[in-house]
Amino acid sequence: MASRKTIMTFVAAALMAVTHAHADSINAGNRRPSTTQPFNAQNIAEFDTPWAIAFLPDGRMLVTEKPGRIFVVTQSGKKTEIGNVPAVAASGQNGLLDIAVSPSFATTSQIYMTYTEPGTDGSRLVLTRAVLSLADDRATLTDPTVIWRQTPAGGGGQPGGIIAFDPQGAHLFLTVGDRMQPNSAQDPRQARGKVLRLNLDGSTPSNNPLAEDKGVPAQTWTTGHRNPYGLAFAPDGKLWLHEMGPRGGDELNLIEPGKNYGWPLVSNGDNYDGTPIPRHATRPDLTAPPLYWDPVIAPAGLAFYDGAMFPQWKGSALIGGLRAHALVRVAFRADGQPDEAERWDMGDRIRDVAVAPDGAVWIIEDDSPGRLRRLTPAK
Numbered sequence: 001m002a003s004r005k006t007i008m009t010f011v012a013a014a015l016m017a018v019t020h021a022h023a024d025s026i027n028a029g030n031r032r033p034s035t036t037q038p039f040n041a042q043n044i045a046e047f048d049t050p051w052a053i054a055f056l057p058d059g060r061m062l063v064t065e066k067p068g069r070i071f072v073v074t075q076s077g078k079k080t081e082i083g084n085v086p087a088v089a090a091s092g093q094n095g096l097l098d099i100a101v102s103p104s105f106a107t108t109s110q111i112y113m114t115y116t117e118p119g120t121d122g123s124r125l126v127l128t129r130a131v132l133s134l135a136d137d138r139a140t141l142t143d144p145t146v147i148w149r150q151t152p153a154g155g156g157g158q159p160g161g162i163i164a165f166d167p168q169g170a171h172l173f174l175t176v177g178d179r180m181q182p183n184s185a186q187d188p189r190q191a192r193g194k195v196l197r198l199n200l201d202g203s204t205p206s207n208n209p210l211a212e213d214k215g216v217p218a219q220t221w222t223t224g225h226r227n228p229y230g231l232a233f234a235p236d237g238k239l240w241l242h243e244m245g246p247r248g249g250d251e252l253n254l255i256e257p258g259k260n261y262g263w264p265l266v267s268n269g270d271n272y273d274g275t276p277i278p279r280h281a282t283r284p285d286l287t288a289p290p291l292y293w294d295p296v297i298a299p300a301g302l303a304f305y306d307g308a309m310f311p312q313w314k315g316s317a318l319i320g321g322l323r324a325h326a327l328v329r330v331a332f333r334a335d336g337q338p339d340e341a342e343r344w345d346m347g348d349r350i351r352d353v354a355v356a357p358d359g360a361v362w363i364i365e366d367d368s369p370g371r372l373r374r375l376t377p378a379k
């Protein structure tokens, strides 16, 4: 028979293990904006509901508008509309979404974009690759080709659609939202509520977790996401994702292959109709977010800062807030734990954030007109 002391030691150890498993799930929902801003914000141009910014190597930008247009934009705000952009199904949260410059752009001029494609059985999120042909005052897409399509088609909003490349430039990662069909996020056959990992031509890498399967399971990197509008590699090579939860459940997640992040089985928020959802802590087999927001910020856009203008931000994640009308800086402790370090009130819904080659930070507003703004250190 175990002594009382042994039992107490065991109980204490078990309690510590449970505490430790969830001690680092930080809620930053009630953080307040800083009273001072360490930057000046310069208004550069305006757009109709801009969605994403991507920098070309020369410092020009590609900016998408959700209704279906793409522009090349100079640092001084001169806009050139890009021709031959595919038709999109634009409605509510859906339309022309992310844009990304290929790791091989210097030699191939290839770019990638995501959008909801019209269809008789409902819209599909698709990933298209095209060559960007740039002349003096003209820009056009050559050979736009859909290299991935959501299977099955259909669903509502919450499309996800964020593109990221690994630091080696060998693979493309794509977030697919649950399209307001929560249970699909746990169905391995449905390309909803997943992060996918593809080769740059859209084919399936042979070393994905379930690569020996076919179709969606073979493409799947992680499972159980709701509506991820942020995906980016940190300077240390880790992949981070944020996703909009239900009421009170926005999450920042460290993405590791084969893991299940819980939606809709668990969440740190509840449904908007008030029905409760079990918390992440009730299911240790599902990966919990190390940082979450209750109340929500509605995160959109994610960029890691590794530039020269704001040396105090090196290694931080910059996140736009739609609901929060804010730019949020997340810093990482030495053990990797993220926490919200600062939040700045930007006066409108922030849809995307990007870091220019010179280290300036650029943001766009989810509005019409929505401003493109350049942030540089306050003098």
Ligand SMILES: [Ca+2]
Binding pocket: 224, 251, 261, 262, 263, 266, 267, 287, 288, 289
């Ligand atoms: Ca989750």
